[in-house]
Amino acid sequence: MFQGFTGKQATADATESIAWGTNIVGGVKPGWTGQHLGRPVLPTVREPHATAIYVSAQHAASAIEEAIEAGVPLIVAVAEHVPLHDMLRIHSILKTQSKSRLVGANSPGIISAVGRCRIGFQPLPCFSPGRIGIVTKSGTLSYETVASTTRAGLGQSLCIGVGGDILPGTDLREALSILEDDPDTDAIALVGEIGGTGEMDAAAWIKDYRSRARLPKYAQLIAPLIDRPIVGLVAGVNEARGRIMGHAGAFTAVGEPDARTKIAALQDAGVTMVNHPAKFGGVLKAILEDGTSHTRRDTGKSWVGGLLRGTQRRQFHSFTIGRFRQRRYNRPHISSIQQQRRRIHLPEDKCMDLLRAAGQVNCGTYSGHGTRRLLAVGIDRSMRSPCIIAAPATHEDELLTPNVKRFPFDFRRGPDRLSIERIASHLQLSNKGSAVDSLRRVIKSLVTIFFDKEAYLMTTHVVDRLGAIKIVAAQFSFDDAAFRTAGRQRDLHSLAVVAPEDEPGAAAEDSGIVYIRLAGTGVIGTLVNGAGLAMNTVDALADAGGKAANFLDTGGKATSETVKESFRVILQDQRVRVVFVNIFGGLTLGDMIARGVIMAFQELSLDIPVVVRIRGTNEKEGQKLIAESGLPLLAFDDFEEAAAKAIELCRA
Known part of the structure; x- marks a missing residue:
């Protein structure tokens, strides 16, 4: 079911999910009964197997609480900027029960590519049924991870977006434990970022998982275990200390581990680490083809293992949802509702x-x-x-x-x-x-x-x-x-004071843009869609020998206007010698971004080089527009080639 079913965003996402094959049985609109998209609309939540929370952030906690009271096993909340203390109240309620599991808030959702079931707003063109389970905090990083595994011919089994909130309902460790029982998953991609201790908890779980996988065969007779390979990434190595890097939970508080500490812990647990999501497909394929210790278990079951299970009290139960594994459909593009905020x-x-x-x-x-x-x-x-x-x-x-x-x-x-x-x-x-x-x-x-x-x-x-x-x-x-x-x-x-160095970011905020000027001698202006991808872009540039002047997240749904405004903000920094545009067209259209870049170049009279990397939805159309613009713009689809060119230009 969809709570907030008749809203614009819910209608768009539900229409696409139904066409893809998701079994949406109806929705909720308080105080109203009728039909929408050919399905019943009820005034309150009944008892579906899962519900998607599509109400606004200010009402999200009430909708989640209603779903918990109705005993819905799986609750997926996509809304961003749900007030923190509202979520603290929700978690205090979740701890008193054992039936409902919450995913989110601030989550792109969950999706079974094998089962044709989407609860969220993930970009369907990226997905293909396959073997890789994906657990991620970041929406845009997950989309590029999905596309990478699709290009490698591996496809995806179950993708769980735990989200970038301060208090996610399901964390990385719990999501990994769900994939442990999923018969369709042969390997796992784990995408973390700064903020909290979730990656450390995941590393501890992986160590325990590996130790159990090495038990003698007779000890595994009761619960056979596949030793699935895990490849990971952690964004935010070059974070701006004390700042929130786009996602509500993307900040390192006192006593919390930084990105390097998390990477070291995951490596110590036996996770193969990469520094960019485009590398997941190739690395996972090489590991799986090596095939020295990894086998696939075929139980003949058809279920999204463990997602329909109780939450905080760990008294889990499972539920078969084979009816979600249905026929193939064309995969249309979808839109997003995300916008950024500060503290x-x-x-x-x-x-x-x-x-x-x-x-x-x-x-x-x-x-x-x-x-x-x-x-x-x-x-x-x-x-x-x-x-x-x-x-x-x-x-x-x-x-x-x-x-x-x-x-x-x-x-x-x-x-x-x-x-x-x-x-x-x-x-x-x-x-x-x-x-x-x-x-x-x-x-x-x-x-x-x-x-x-x-x-x-x-x-x-x-x-x-x-x-x-x-x-x-x-x-x-x-x-x-x-x-x-x-x-x-x-x-x-009204008491908040904006420091002079933060004024450009405060002005950009009205356009839904998160901009942070990074300290030091960085000369590459970065323009990226999505907080996780923006953090990772800064990190990957540093690994390639470059240095970013800023963090800039246009939001999950960049438009031509926000791209132009992003250029305006970036160019206020006199250090910038080249602008590096890194867009993964999941929710964002590559041709729309290209038009925004061209418009910014013309209207702002740019006199510095611009390198544009466009992948994903409408990437060819976007690259063609850049190539035929007649402007001194450089278009790429490969990140490393684009980064190398940006570094070369800023040194020239």
């Missing part, structure tokens, strides 16, 4: 004002006496809950602060007395009795602000002076989606 960061004096208003908090400047300790309120992404973050010392670079520990607490009840005593012990406070009481008051005030103002990370430095806790530094970040999509926190939004 609200307050200057320190405003943070201190909030603390004073909360009461019972001693805060002010650091006198130079006492050890500075880290105390923060944030999100434990693995536990999908709020948490206290603490360390007995601080570092100039917060991400390098040693001995960081997280203390998750219940969304509804807050931190309990025992947790605060453990936090005090970890902080190594001197006078335990009075210090713990003082710490309890400080934490209570911080947590109150966290919930009342819908923060996602509140970092402070505290000192312990004679058994009293004093806050001597504060940096608070709040969820912009609460204001932009739900109209909440208007007063807080």
Whole structure:
């Protein structure tokens, strides 16, 4: 079923999914009964086997909660910018049950190419039935991964887009465990990025998976296991520290591993790593053709293994959905609804004002006496809950602060007395009795602000002076989606201050563009569609010997106008010597991008080289438009060739 069935985007995606072969039985529109696309429309959710949440971000949490209450086994939420605290509430509900599994929010969806079942908005022209299971945080990176495996003749079995949200309903580890039981999957492509610990959890799962695969044959008689090869990629090696790289969850918080740490952990677990999604097909094909230890299990079953299973409490059940494995259809192009947002960061004096208003908090400047300790309120992404973050010392670079520990607490009840005593012990406070009481008051005030103002990370430095806790530094970040999509926190939004270096990005935001000027000596301006692909473009250019001047994500659905506006923003940076346009036409049309590039070149009177790499939907049409434009534009379909040319030109 589709919740929000009669909406424009849901109608477009449902029409294409039905034509492709997905068994959509109907939809939901509150307070309305009738027909749409020849299928029934109901006022409330009944009990389908799966539901797609297509309502707006401000109503998404209510729709998810309705589906949980109806006992729908699989809930897929595609909406981006669902307020963080709405999702915290949803996860607190999910932990009380064992029937429903949530995928998303901010997910491109899931798709069984073998079963002709799509729940989401993935670009169907990329897909072909086959052997590769794909697990990914990023939409655009997954589309290029899919296209790469299609070109290699491997095709796809089941693709799970866990999404780039701060708190995904299904994480990378859980998605891998689903593919472990899928009889159609012979190998796995794993696509991660910065933010959270999901890739570390996945690496630990893979190590355990490999160890079980090496058990003696008699030990596997009860549960035979295929040792499937896994190839991985992690985007964001060259992230801008302290910035959100397009996706809501694409930032590295204090105590979280960076991209290099995640890559090392996956390599240690036996994952073959690549640095660009176009390489997945060739690498996977070479591994499978080697065939030394990988065999295919044919159980004769037809099911999307494990997706229709309960979630957080791990009391899973499976469900056969062979009826989804139906006939072939033409695969049309689809459109997207994604748009980008930033977060609200307050200057320190405003943070201190909030603390004073909360009461019972001693805060002010650091006198130079006492050890500075880290105390923060944030999100434990693995536990999908709020948490206290603490360390007995601080570092100039917060991400390098040693001995960081997280203390998750219940969304509804807050931190309990025992947790605060453990936090005090970890902080190594001197006078335990009075210090713990003082710490309890400080934490209570911080947590109150966290919930009342819908923060996602509140970092402070505290000192312990004679058994009293004093806050001597504060940096608070709040969820912009609460204001932009739900109209909440208007007063807080007015306090935000845009730094001069961030002004181009703030202006571009109105066009749905995320722009971040990267520090250093980068001279290659990058223009990319999709946050994951934009991060990976910066990384892959660095691997090739180049250096990007910026991160720019036009959004999953770039248009000619957004391309022109992107050029305008990029060219404000006087360092830029060449513009590198890297577009994968999944949801985006290659010919539309080409027209945007040509329009920008003509209207902005560009006097620097432009290298355009277009792959995917309408790639030939786009490349032809560039070639026949009569303008000094260079068109490629291969990423490495295009990157090499951009680096050559910026050095000339």
